[in-house]
Amino acid sequence: xxxxxxxxxxLTVLGTATTVSGPKDACGACGAPTDDAVATVSPSSTTxxxxxxxxxxxxxxxxxxxxxxxxxxxxxxxxxxxxxxxLTGLAGxxxxxxxxxxxxxxxxxxxxxxELAELKRAEEARGSPLCRDGLPSPSQAAAASALSFAxxxxxPLLAAWFVTSYKARVAVVVATATVTLAVFGxxxxxxxxxxxxxxxxxxxxxxxxxxxxxxxxxxxFRAHGV
Numbered sequence: 001x002x003x004x005x006x007x008x009x010x011l012t013v014l015g016t017a018t019t020v021s022g023p024k025d026a027c028g029a030c031g032a033p034t035d036d037a038v039a040t041v042s043p044s045s046t047t048x049x050x051x052x053x054x055x056x057x058x059x060x061x062x063x064x065x066x067x068x069x070x071x072x073x074x075x076x077x078x079x080x081x082x083x084x085x086x087l088t089g090l091a092g093x094x095x096x097x098x099x100x101x102x103x104x105x106x107x108x109x110x111x112x113x114x115e116l117a118e119l120k121r122a123e124e125a126r127g128s129p130l131c132r133d134g135l136p137s138p139s140q141a142a143a144a145s146a147l148s149f150a151x152x153x154x155x156p157l158l159a160a161w162f163v164t165s166y167k168a169r170v171a172v173v174v175a176t177a178t179v180t181l182a183v184f185g186x187x188x189x190x191x192x193x194x195x196x197x198x199x200x201x202x203x204x205x206x207x208x209x210x211x212x213x214x215x216x217x218x219x220x221f222r223a224h225g226v
Contacts, residue, residue, distance in 0.1 A: 056148040057188040059100060061181060063152030065207045067093050068177040071156055072170060072211050073218035079166040086161060093153035101146035109138040155180050174211065181207045 070092040075085045115135055123130050159176040163169040185203025186196035 052144065054188055054191040056144060057184050057191065059145050059148030060152030061184040061188070061203060061207075062100070063093065063096060063149035064155050064177055064180055064184070065152075065210050066096050066149075067153035068156040068173050068207070069211045069214040071160060071173055073214040075166065075170060076215045076219040077221040079222070082164055082169070085169070086157065089153075089157050089160075093150055093157065096153060097146040097150040100149045101142040104145040105138045105142035108136050108141040112136050112138060152180075152184070174208075177207055177211065178204055 067089050071085050071089040074088045078084050112135060119130060119132065156173045156177055159172050160169045163172050181203045182200040184200075186200035188203075189196045189199030
């Protein structure tokens with residue numbers, strides 16, 4: 001913790017939060033005054049954008065692995081039926097995007113409810129409204145999660161759309177997923193200021209394991225004539 005003090009204000013920095021005590025000020029965007037006692041300085045817009053981008057990359061990776069695994073699994077059970085593979089992958093993409101959106105909406109709304117309750121208590125104690133800039137948006141979070149998942153899931157779908165040969169389709173999906181996961185994993189790590197090489201490798205290994213397990217288990221259905 002680092003503390004700098006003078007006769008007018010006291011600035012305390014702890015981790016990523018910055019607390020300013022001192023003269024009352026007004027919020028630049030909404031005009032509402034901040035608390036006389038404590039005003040929390042939110043992260044910069046650049047930091048928020050990086051967080052959003054990193055979450056989008058992770059969502060796209062999830063969509064890619066989920067859709068590719070479903071397509072490989074159905075292909076293992078019904079290798080000759082390209083239409084079924086594509087339709088199943090598309091259904092998985094839509095279902096996954098909707099699930100991501102609903103889960104993110106509920107989660108962010110719960111966070112918003114907590115922050116609004118804390119803000120209301122602070123306003124009651126102060127006797128006047130406080131700035132509400134920077135509060136999370138459940139709708140935006142839901143839309144971003146759905147779009148990122150769908151974008152990732154579209155990669156193996158488009159790669160396999162016109163490949164009629166079963167073996168070629170498996171090779172194309174695996175190769176495309178491997179390259180894209182390496183890019184997504186590295187990019188997510190770089191945005192989080194971590195080494196990209198190892199993160200990309202872990203993303204590839206994890207994705208291949210998930211696809212391999214799905215493929216292997218679903219192949220049992222073909223072996224038993226289900």
